[in-house]
Amino acid sequence: MRTLSDMHTVALATAGHLLHFELAVAYEIFRTPPQEVTDGWYDVLLCGPGPVRIGPFMVEPDHGLERLISADTVIVPACADIDEPPPPELVEAVRAAHEAGARVASLCTGAFALGAAGLLDGRRATTHWAHTAELSARHPQAVVDPDVLYTDNGSVLTAAGKAAAVDLCIHLIHLDHGAGIANTVARRLVMPPHRPGGQAQFVATPMQVSGDHMLASLLAWARERLDQPLTVTDLARRANTSPRNLGRQFRAVTGQTPLQWLLTQRVRRAQELLEATDESVEAVAVATGMGTATTLRRQFKRIAGVPPDSYRRSFRTTRTS
Template sequence: MPTVVLPTAGDLLHFELGVAYEIFGNPPREATEGWYDVLLCGPGPVRIGPFTVEPDHGLDRVATADTVIVPACADVDVPPPPELVEAVRAAHEAGARVASLCTGAFVLGAAGLLDGRRATTHWAHAAELAARHPLAVVDPDVLYTDNGSVLTAAGKAAAVDLCLHLIHLDHGAAVANSVARRLVMSPHRSGGQAQFVGTPVQARGDHRLADLLAWAQQRLDRPLTVTDMAREAHTSPRHLGRQFRAVVGQTPMQWLLTQRVRRAQELLEATDESIETVALATGMGTATTLRRQFKRIVGIPPAAYRNSFRSAGPA
């Protein structure tokens, strides 16, 4: 019986720990043999939210696991416990498959397991993961990554996606689908986590581009060029490009396109307007252009996005 170990060291979030324990600890009827032996391993009792968790074994048991699933860290600003990092590294060196859920990726990063590998975490912490572990190839848009022996999941619900993926690998589609039905969710979700990222808002309103960004956002339904924006800012297009890269990390046209798509998301969620009307209202011009750019940035087509995020009634 393969062992799945959930390390319970450090300050953890209970959702991801509970999800993994539920999924791997309850075999469906279709799993006739070879299901998992799930173990909680830690240095002692740990308080996780309103719960106290008693481990089955110490951290030394982690190194003998077939699969190690690292739950989410509650605070990424606090370095993971060295003994946890060492236990995860030892498990990987011994041949274990190691997966992280949400911010558990920071433990894998500290263990050196993300170097040269594609990884993800919750979109709100992806930039910090990339900055802290520059050798990792951090993709903030996907729901999970699979490097064979090292896997990572984005936030919350994506933990379920990765767990179902692991069951699919181990037991096939029929068993994974059965578990998904028990959880009342799709066995595979379309798109990535880009569709869940909130509309970007400038943290401060006193930077040198604040007035220009507000001016442009009020004119998303109109044709705008870099020259138009530079004229409004009383500067040259080249200097404006340098300012944009310094302040928002994008070129003026990249930023403008992102704002148009975010505005389209708002309209798709809150109104019944047709795709053609939304395209005009966001300065995209045609439904074809909107569909192409929306799919590229958000990861799914506008119609699929509306079906997933439609409000109860029009705004």
């Protein structure tokens, strides 16, 4: 197993159509050591088949993709278009690097390259919430989790969307240099200390249901009544179907049971109220059908990853008079 050497090599793969944010973030974080580290930091390499345009920028790699194979850590940034398959030469280089013992991490939609290389099979993985369903469909042997910031399987790691890419980079520093240095880097970036990967992506995931689907009007109807004690029987009666058929439809469209979906929507509504109002946690619990503050706190922490009060402090909308 490789250990952190005096100059741990981090290779950033610059192949295909990339998004500049994730590449720039990883380059900045791993290239600049904090003052507390006098030796043993990272040697950052850009590795690709040739110059690549990323938005308005041209990126000139230092090495070819073959250099990934001898790197200690390989990072695959986000791809700009998931409908375009990852370049075969990138997939092969990532697979070879992992087989050679490299730690391989993806940022956002870079997970599709790891999936194409077979690195996600049998492992937990994530990507931006808007693309987790597609990642799961393309790589059914992967255990795709849409509700986490990042996953760590030891030698294979994946991050969700943009801000979570920063979290994963900080997590890697935490693994290599400890919490103190990781938090120093976070402070330099003017962000909170290292966040655990199990914390939920702070996003209300929209359900895309076509207008002629039996659930289209039902989901809208239920969202308008989240303060009420809805049951599966109530939903089935509204949809004019049996509870069993309703359950099948919900799992096919949302990936959840009707009750799981309802609970998720109640928490999402609670997030909105915590951000935009001064209502107490008790009042938010009533407004979202949770009943009591105790129930809200328990379910909110389970789904959102943090208590309601912490969420409000982080995401409170600033209102002007």
